[in-house]
Amino acid sequence: MTGLLFAAEVDAPDLATLELRVRAAEEAGYAFVTLPDDPLRGGVEAGVLAAFLARRTARIGLAPTLHTSTTEPFHLATQLASLDHASLGRAGWVVGATTDPAALATVGRSGVDPAEVADVVEVARGLWDSWEDDAVIKDVATGRFLDPARVHHVHFESPRFSVVGPLITPRPPQGQVVVIGPAALGITDRLDVVLADPAQGRPAGAPLVFASVRDVRAVPPGFDGVHLLGAGDDLPPVQRRAAGPTLRETLGLPRPENRFALARRTA
Template identity: 55%
Template sequence: MSAPPLHLAVELDGVPFADLPAAVAAAEATGFALVTLADSPLPPASGERIEAGVLAAYLARRTSRIGLAPALPVTITEPFHLATQLASLDHASAGRAAWVVAAPNGADELATVGRAPLDAAGLRREAEDVIRVARLLWDSWEDDAIIRDVASGRFLDADRVHHVNFEGATFSVAGPLITTRPPQGQVVVIVPHALGLDAFADVVLVEDPSDVVEAGPLVFAEVRSYPARLDDLAGAVHGIRLHPQSLEELTAVITQAPGRPVAGPTLRDTLGLRRPVNTFALQEA
């Protein structure tokens, strides 16, 4: 039996803003599952950068099927605002949001928010804490919290909106979120294998397809050289993330890649990931 076709993702870092909608539209038409948008707290050489979450929101209303995955940093972004931004992206895209967990830890990067670099254990703990609290905040509104009962004048059931009361190593969050639960229940969380947090991911990014990943998440291999033998990875991983180095290379990759029809309507549906049951609803059951 042949291996199932690979899910395709492409990193669009470096694509000029004016060319971005056309590039994403081409990837969507080819059957790519998602696009990722890198970011950095430091300005690029050109002196111009639009924050990845803002770019994803811009693309949300200009696409209809493809997933949108900005890289948002756990070390320099307030966790409550990070979770809110991603939940809002999921609403704006009707269930196509993902999050590439970024963990910049250089002295110059951390200086932008007045922090010092963390040691390896501290960085891992920080990333774990932010992922944990984001997942709790996305669940802080149960699916049926909104009532909209005009006759009774009730808009929501307050018993189904929850404080998360999370205590991390360097921060605390009371909650609840200021937006309702994301359409996917949980935004798709994409974590680089190097962070050592496979157990908290929906998708793990590996540099080497032979890397051992904890059971559970999907595994996407990073492909950085072209032409790539994508068929060689079928069966070894669930998907690949391509890293074209120029707009011309991106165009060639998109037109030559073996497209996989996007199942939809949400990114979780496309990737074959279940919609999680709400944590607080489980506690009440």
């Protein structure tokens, strides 16, 4: 298991227990935690839980499950960018796509087009780039807060939604929030980290693939990391790898270049 990265799915019945478990995962050497979410569970939404943990942890990545089928894409991108700012660059996003009829009914929907998931991921990435890194200038002498030439519309259209942009939040510290998702979504080429059933083998298309298991010892060769499911109070310690200041750096993922800045330089 030497050289593997480790993550854990962490949930708890209350905020105090959740904080203890996530901080224990941080101390045990885990790179990030995933926070499951059920829109109808009656508790606090996973993105809010991650925001609660942002300043109560220091090194570990925080990846809430947010559903593309029950959250407007613009608000989803904004929430995740805000989490990245609050955690100083430790935000991840577990892409969810619930098809539960009761959950869909809360937003007036009765079904989900599988292609929609890829569209939401794509527009979120575009919105995170809608502010270039140097858009905020804070020039007190001239009273200018930002350079409008470095804030962009994304003009994204899909069969279900359209987004003009730009985002209302400056670019995340990581450039792009780390996008994580199960292999079953069928969008591995759009993810930074795939969570896969090791019995199905390693899917192609993503930089990193984690085996989702309930025993850290049950991981075959060929995976980059372990995603421990159902982690409770007895979280096994793992071999710690040096944590960077951001989740991307901890995972060895490059900080993406802003697409608008790149287009201007290459025009």
